[in-house]
Amino acid sequence: MRRWLTYLPLTLLAVVFAFPVVFMLVSSLKPDEQIFADLGSAKAFLPVGQVSLDNYTAVFETVPAGRFLLNSIIVTAAIVLLGLLVNSMAAFALARIRWRFAPILLTLVIATLVLPFETIAVPLVYWVSKLPWITSEGFELGWLNTYRVQILPFVANGFSIFLFHQHFKTIPTELDEAARIDGCGWLSIYRRVVVPLSGPAFATVGLLTAMPAWNSYLWPLMTVQDEDLRPVLIGVQYFFQLDIAWGQIMAYSSLITIPVLILFFVFQRAFIASIADTGLKG
Template structure:
């Protein structure tokens, strides 16, 4: 009887916790189909979380009339996807060198990598703007290539500064440590090089870690707001988060804000649902090895 009550209490706690996280999303999605007047009228009751009243898709069509939402979504997909792909390759290779290969100073390098985790982005954002503005840039002008200076107002300024990530390196490092090093020794005896070991042994065994790093890299890339405001001036290069500010200019349309927020939230939820099992497995595996 006692174990049953504990189980029942645990389930009730999980339900309460799930509702605490889910209700704001439900409110956002439901409100995206309502008019502004109905949203405020329903705030004082459970109707705020229910698809009741005069529902329509006017808010969604209004989003595309008010902002270039399709262009913003495409920009964020490009920026986030490229950042994730490059981040997985580069950070996993760095973690492989730090965890599987033996060379002088690797512990010092790993310590420096971990130390950078405590430095907030805001502290080096302005110096980073100066640095990216000094980098060479190859532009296409008609049928000619021109070498200029400065990455401002480009895709690469929103991607390359965030490819190398200290947490991703640390996470891969911890996961790679859980893979027996006897596999490396056997592969070396068969004539395999380090890159072959990385590509054909370590990475195929690290699917859960790859999925986790993909999620944790995608989230900040998709949610980026401060950095694009600082380095991007052209509307055709802006990501989705910058588009939110458009709805607070002149007359604020809360229904359209909810519709736009729902549109930019769905890809994140879909990504997490798709990789949820791998995400949980990788966290558990990394925690066991320590």
């Protein structure tokens, strides 16, 4: 009875939260007339009636969806891989290496979480536009309209450093001392001792980094005007510039949502384990 009282409310809550996703997936298979006809009944959540993949075909004919998906995959993968390396090494230095200003620096890193990105977006665009990349006589290649302007500003992340720091603090320092006796330096300790014991933390940080990178909208809208470099969320506004076809919008939304769902389901065990073991410890 206790188990039923625990899992039944959780199941009902999961079903409620799943309704919008189910509606989106089902509606992506129907024409607009069928979508509006089914709104007043349970058919809105069932793949019945005029079901086909025409909306998905129309999406690729209406907007360069394949290019948008590829751009988001490139940007997200680069942010995640570089972020895991940079943030984990920064957290390792703050958590495992004893030096005087480590607590102060960690406090400053956590303080960056107070500022929402929207408050610094405009100044950041200004400074990014002033940064040179390749400069020679009569030729200058800047940062705007590039992949790097979508990647490099988001590699270092205060929340990722904090999560890694919390996990690294739970690893016994005796392992570091044993490794140093064997002749390992700090880089070897990081690579051979800490990283192999931090799989759940890396999976959690990777997942939490990938989701905002994949869902990035404001920053690419401000810094990327070239259609060949824009990510998936920018493509949503293309459908509202034309005759609005809700079936196609649902199909495009499904295309950009399914990769996130797959990523979460693949890493959910590691995510839950990391949060339970380290994320809530002070």
